[in-house]
Amino acid sequence: MSALLEAIDVSRLFPVRGSGGFLRKRTMQAAVQGVSVQVNPGEVLAVVGESGSGKTTLGRMLLGLTPPSTGEVRYEGRDLRSLQGEDWKRYRREVQVVFQDTGGSLNPRHAIADSVAVPMRYNRGLSAASAAAEADALLDQVGLPAAQFRHRLPHELSGGQRQRVGIARALASQPRVIVADEPVSALDVSIRAQVLRLLAGLQRERGLALLFITHDLGVVRALADRVIVMTGGRVVEAASADALFADPQHEYTRQLLAATPVPDPRRQLA
């Protein structure tokens, strides 16, 4: 199977901050070093590792938000740097993101139905009326009945509801890939499973590829087909989820598994 989205030997350097917050000239630190990863159509690939291991930086490179210092990112086999005009727009439309805190990316003065309709109009050229109808249908699908929710403002929603809007907004562009960066970590434990179940259901129904960034191995076990494990900006293990949990190969993965109780996946999403 050929990869839909891939990083080939990417590294990303950032300037190191001195203790006073000053940028020390020419002192650079690699957030990601020599990482290759393939996201195949329709699969759930989890990127797991402790805080600071480079997961978000890798996700941002795949999203075209942070350019790699070296190496390349390809969509459908083409280097992002070579994409122009319609090809670039199509990539931006087909590869969407769900952040940890969607609230911050929603316009506080826009009704949520408008936030969902905007990408339909601008990315897909729908008329205002078609976008409004489709936005209503999407809100229904993510568990926010449109009749009740369409006119609400972001601050009138709970964190879990805002995250549902974030998912609807990502889907509004009819993506083929969603990069979800810790999408439930900021939510109350009690509602994490609901939002995860929603994401997993939509991924399956729509055959989306999902790159799921998390430090939560329970989530990995419940959702992922494949897993890559990062530490210190490098990938130390890549395996199917089943193989990773049954027979971790790398010492770091074994430590991660030993440090975290991983509940039965059936209970996570049941």
Ligand SMILES: Nc1ncnc2c1ncn2[C@@H]1O[C@H](COP(=O)(O)OP(=O)(O)OP(=O)(O)O)[C@@H](O)[C@H]1O
């Ligand atoms: N814009 C930036 N400028 C400077 N350093 C950065 C920047 N972005 C990331 N870093 C550094 O790169 C390293 C990796 O960060 P990154 O956010 O990718 O890790 P992470 O695994 O996603 O961590 P977390 O789970 O805490 O978000 C960290 O040391 C971080 O401080």
